[in-house]
Amino acid sequence: MVVPYKHEPFTDFLVDENKRAFEDGLKIVQSYLNQDYSLIIGRNRVATKDKIISINPANKEEVIGTVSKATKAHAEEAMQIADKTFKSWRKSKPEMRADILFRAAAIVRRRKHEFSALLVKEAGKPWNEADADTAEAIDFMEYYGRQMLKLKDGIPVESRQIEYNRFHYIPLGVGIVISPWNFAFAIMAGMTSAAFVAGNTVLLKPASTTPVIAAKFIEVLEEAGLPAGVVNYLPGSGSEVGDYLVDHPRTRFISFTGSRDVGVRIYERAAKVHDGQIWLKRVIAEMGGKDTIVVDSSADLDLAAKSIVASAFGFSGQKCSACSRAVVLEDVYGEVLDKVVELTKGLTVGDPKNRSNFMGPVIDQAAYEKIVSYIEIGKEEGNLVAGGKADNSKGFFIEPTIFSDVDEHARIMKEEIFGPVVAFCKARDFDHAIEIANNTEYGLTGAVLTNNRDHIEKAREDFHVGNLYFNRGCTGAIVGYQPFGGFNMSGTDSKAGGPDYLILHMQAKTTSEML
Ligand SMILES: NC(=O)c1ccc[n+]([C@@H]2O[C@H](COP(=O)([O-])OP(=O)(O)OC[C@H]3O[C@@H](n4cnc5c(N)ncnc54)[C@H](O)[C@@H]3O)[C@@H](O)[C@H]2O)c1
Numbered sequence: 174m175v176v177p178y179k180h181e182p183f184t185d186f187l188v189d190e191n192k193r194a195f196e197d198g199l200k201i202v203q204s205y206l207n208q209d210y211s212l213i214i215g216r217n218r219v220a221t222k223d224k225i226i227s228i229n230p231a232n233k234e235e236v237i238g239t240v241s242k243a244t245k246a247h248a249e250e251a252m253q254i255a256d257k258t259f260k261s262w263r264k265s266k267p268e269m270r271a272d273i274l275f276r277a278a279a280i281v282r283r284r285k286h287e288f289s290a291l292l293v294k295e296a297g298k299p300w301n302e303a304d305a306d307t308a309e310a311i312d313f314m315e316y317y318g319r320q321m322l323k324l325k326d327g328i329p330v331e332s333r334q335i336e337y338n339r340f341h342y343i344p345l346g347v348g349i350v351i352s353p354w355n356f357a358f359a360i361m362a363g364m365t366s367a368a369f370v371a372g373n374t375v376l377l378k379p380a381s382t383t384p385v386i387a388a389k390f391i392e393v394l395e396e397a398g399l400p401a402g403v404v405n406y407l408p409g410s411g412s413e414v415g416d417y418l419v420d421h422p423r424t425r426f427i428s429f430t431g432s433r434d435v436g437v438r439i440y441e442r443a444a445k446v447h448d449g450q451i452w453l454k455r456v457i458a459e460m461g462g463k464d465t466i467v468v469d470s471s472a473d474l475d476l477a478a479k480s481i482v483a484s485a486f487g488f489s490g491q492k493c494s495a496c497s498r499a500v501v502l503e504d505v506y507g508e509v510l511d512k513v514v515e516l517t518k519g520l521t522v523g524d525p526k527n528r529s530n531f532m533g534p535v536i537d538q539a540a541y542e543k544i545v546s547y548i549e550i551g552k553e554e555g556n557l558v559a560g561g562k563a564d565n566s567k568g569f570f571i572e573p574t575i576f577s578d579v580d581e582h583a584r585i586m587k588e589e590i591f592g593p594v595v596a597f598c599k600a601r602d603f604d605h606a607i608e609i610a611n612n613t614e615y616g617l618t619g620a621v622l623t624n625n626r627d628h629i630e631k632a633r634e635d636f637h638v639g640n641l642y643f644n645r646g647c648t649g650a651i652v653g654y655q656p657f658g659g660f661n662m663s664g665t666d667s668k669a670g671g672p673d674y675l676i677l678h679m680q681a682k683t684t685s686e687m688l
């Protein structure tokens with residue numbers, strides 16, 4: 174009997190023992206920096222000449238690892254293996270597949286701080302953010318394993334006396350999992366786990382900035398007993414390997430998390446039926462956000478300020494759920510802004526290997542340039558009241574930045590920046606605040622700070638986001654507690670870590686036997 178699911182607790186780093194354990198994790202990771210990682214295609218480790226070099230975004234000189242880079246030929250070989258493996262894997266017992274996930278979760282839990290330390294180095298995550306990423310990876314494995322056990326016998330349907338009807342779920346086939354770098358462990362592991370525990374085989378293309386954590390995850394799956402060929406590891410260029418696999422006629426589904434533009438491209442390409450293709454591909458896409466915290470006149474303003482700061486600047490604002498817009502009712506606007514500026518001035522930015530730094534770097538040069546260009550746009554569109562400086566001499570560091578008095582239609586109020594930049598906008602009244610909150614093409618997360626019950630109910634009905642929070646920040650959904658995913662251009666309305674997520678990786682079959 175499997176014990177009921179509970180989310181993995183976060184580590185309290187004020188406890189000396191935990192702090193030391195994390196420092197040990199950093200030492201372990203340091204001992205295996207700069208190793209070479211091969212592609213994994215079926216049973217074969219395939220080393221290529223062309224490499225992806227994963228670097229530490231806080232220290233560009235430090236190489237985390239070199240990773241073989243798949244070509245289209247490797248993608249084709251992996252597709253054939255995955256397709257062949259599907260023939261046996263689809264018949265494997267769901268209990269066995271779930272057990273592999275439970276074992277994998279246990280292995281990661283035992284090496285938790287090592288995995289988090291790797292995220293500090295490879296993704297530039299501060300300790301607490303890295304700890305939460307690893308905890309979420311564990312949660313996804315534990316949760317999806319249990320969901321599979323719930324779904325394995327299907328759902329009861331009615332039968333007449335002359336017949337026996339059954340309704341159960343069967344897997345889809347080969348799935349392409351394309352994951353982002355920002356939850357380099359949790360999202361990559363969650364998408365992969367959901368796909369294979371449902372009985373599919375997988376070609377995993379991790380983000381090119383964080384391929385090493387994905388390689389380590391595959392090692393864990395192997396140790397947990399996952400047969401060769403079920404999950405194949407194929408780092409490579411999105412436009413080359415990604416397009417090839419998305420277009421492939423044997424691809425049955427694509428599970429993608431990343432930016433709006435790449436998501437739309439995949440969605441469009443997947444809609445085309447290629448020669449030899451005998452199904453319509455399914456696309457599960459989780460995309461960007463432009464997330465808003467609304468502060469009502471009745472709110473606890475200290476709580477509001479803390480929530481904005483944590484949601485805007487945690488992990489340097491590089492969360493799809495990050496608060497990049499604070500919409501504040503005019504009578505409390507000045508007070509909230511002052512409090513947020515004050516808290517922000519106390520934040521430290523630096524190498525996340527030192528626990529004292531609240532914020533680390535942004536992920537790479539391209540992200541750095543994009544964010545800096547939005548800071549320049551912000552200077553035209555609002556008043557710079559905190560931060561604004563950036564330094565990429567050693568790593569990609571950008572100060573937490575606040576713009577005040579930004580018009581509701583300004584670009585920094587509409588476009589995803591994906592960095593530590595928040596725009597403040599004044600609302601006339603609560604209805605106006607919700608109108609502003611809904612005025613982007615996204616619909617991922619949002620929060621409302623209020624003590625007005627009518628306003629809570631209005632927001633519940635009219636604030637059109639997949640994850641809406643009251644009297645807290647807008648980041649930090651927990652698997653199984655706050656299923657996560659957005660509306661409109663934030664994706665295909667799926668909910669990762671929710672009770673209906675696994676079904677997206679399966680198809681329902683009805684059988685009816687005459688008695
Ligand atoms: N909704 C969510 O749950 C969620 C979660 C995390 C991140 N995100 C979003 O992800 C973005 C940040 O992540 P990112 O920078 O890694 O996104 P990205 O779109 O640049 O890349 C995501 C993945 O797609 C791959 N890719 C790139 N071009 C491709 C192509 N033509 N075909 C197939 N694959 C291709 C990349 O290599 C990477 O593995 C932000 O927009 C953020 O909001 C959304």
Ligand SMILES: N[C@@H](CCC=O)C(=O)O
Pocket residue numbers: 355356491492493494647648649650651657
């Ligand atoms: N699930 C995470 C965000 C994932 C996207 O980056 C959160 O709720 O903050």
